[in-house]
Amino acid sequence: MRPLPDEAVLDEQRSGRPPAILRTLGAIAVLVVGAVHLQQYFGDHFDVVPIIGPLFLLNFAGATVIGLGLLVPAARLRVVHVLLALGGIGLAATSFVSLFVSEHRPLFGFQDYGYRAGIVIALAAEAVAVAALVAYLATRGRSRS
Amino acid sequence: MRPLHAVVVGAMSLALVAAGCGEAIPSSNGGPATLRLGNSADGRVLVDNEGHSVYLFEKDESGESYCGGACAAVWPPLETSTAPRAGVGVQDAALGRIKRSDGDMQVTYHGHPLYYYAADASTPGKTKGEDVDQFGDSWYLVGSHGQPVEPAGSGSSPSSGSNGGGGGYG
Numbered sequence: 001m002r003p004l005p006d007e008a009v010l011d012e013q014r015s016g017r018p019p020a021i022l023r024t025l026g027a028i029a030v031l032v033v034g035a036v037h038l039q040q041y042f043g044d045h046f047d048v049v050p051i052i053g054p055l056f057l058l059n060f061a062g063a064t065v066i067g068l069g070l071l072v073p074a075a076r077l078r079v080v081h082v083l084l085a086l087g088g089i090g091l092a093a094t095s096f097v098s099l100f101v102s103e104h105r106p107l108f109g110f111q112d113y114g115y116r117a118g119i120v121i122a123l124a125a126e127a128v129a130v131a132a133l134v135a136y137l138a139t140r141g142r143s144r145s
Numbered sequence: 146m147r148p149l150h151a152v153v154v155g156a157m158s159l160a161l162v163a164a165g166c167g168e169a170i171p172s173s174n175g176g177p178a179t180l181r182l183g184n185s186a187d188g189r190v191l192v193d194n195e196g197h198s199v200y201l202f203e204k205d206e207s208g209e210s211y212c213g214g215a216c217a218a219v220w221p222p223l224e225t226s227t228a229p230r231a232g233v234g235v236q237d238a239a240l241g242r243i244k245r246s247d248g249d250m251q252v253t254y255h256g257h258p259l260y261y262y263a264a265d266a267s268t269p270g271k272t273k274g275e276d277v278d279q280f281g282d283s284w285y286l287v288g289s290h291g292q293p294v295e296p297a298g299s300g301s302s303p304s305s306g307s308n309g310g311g312g313g314y315g
Contacts, residue, residue, distance in 0.1 A: 044215035044216075044218075044219065045215075045279050045280070046215075046218075046219065048219065048262075048263060049263045049264065050263075050264065050266050110218075110263060111218075111221070112218045113213075113214065113215075113217035113218040113221065114213065114214055114217065114218075116214035116215060118215065
């Protein structure tokens with residue numbers, strides 16, 4: 001006998017596909033943010049840069065946890081998804097601001113140099129992540145009210 | 146404000162505050178550049194007027210820099226808007242400047258564009274970039290005659306630009 005769907009599952013079904021699409025888009029964007037930071041750490045030798053290097057690794061680790069967590073398609077994880085979305089927004093927004101600041105003035109003693117491809121990809125992914133996850137939270141909020 | 150919101154806002158505020166902190170790696174401040182010889186574990190090497198080590202990149206050719214983008218972030222070029230000045234042990238006539246692709250002027254010595262190293266942070270006297278292989282070629286401290294300085298205890302000699310002597314001259 002199949003168990004009856006709980007309220008969370010019914011709520012996910014009632015709210016339609018947009019939240020799931022936004023959550024997936026946000027998750028992918030967050031994973032891209034982490035991947036770019038990992039590439040910069042190992043590929044572009046940012047591992048030697050004090051403070052900034054370890055922060056890049058932390059960014060990758062955090063982005064991986066958040067991104068993969070958001071991709072898990074379980075309606076019962078709605079509260080977890082909301083928390084992960086908030087974390088993703090915080091991570092992406094902090095990365096965006098930090099990157100932008102470091103282009104203009106030293107950040108932890110480090111100043112970046114030019115808007116190379118990696119930086120453009122990171123800024124774009126961070127912007128998409130924030131927009132998608134904010135929209136996801138907004139649609140979730142609407143579906144509850 | 147909910148606790149999680151407070152954490153997110155707090156983290157972002159911290160990042161913004163931190164942006165105003167931290168001593169800069171000496172890089173493209175564009176101010177006057179004075180170079181002199183300083184002591185290091187590898188001998189007498191070129192340093193700026195505050196004692197920060199500078200390096201040459203073996204990939205650079207004909208006085209042209211081949212270090213941009215991420216390379217220039219990790220190896221900030223020594224830039225100046227005015228003519229560089231020679232301090233103790235440095236040949237004034239060997240100092241020069243080249244125009245980088247972004248229009249900034251980079252200091253050269255004996256034709257070698259000069260760079261700082263981010264891993265040295267803002268600590269004078271650090272030489273973590275000595276004999277490092279990154280971004281396609283090797284990086285060396287610079288000797289009094291513009292030659293790449295051989296690492297202390299190394300039997301081999303850097304391949305280019307050597308015009309006599311190893312470490313410990315000057």
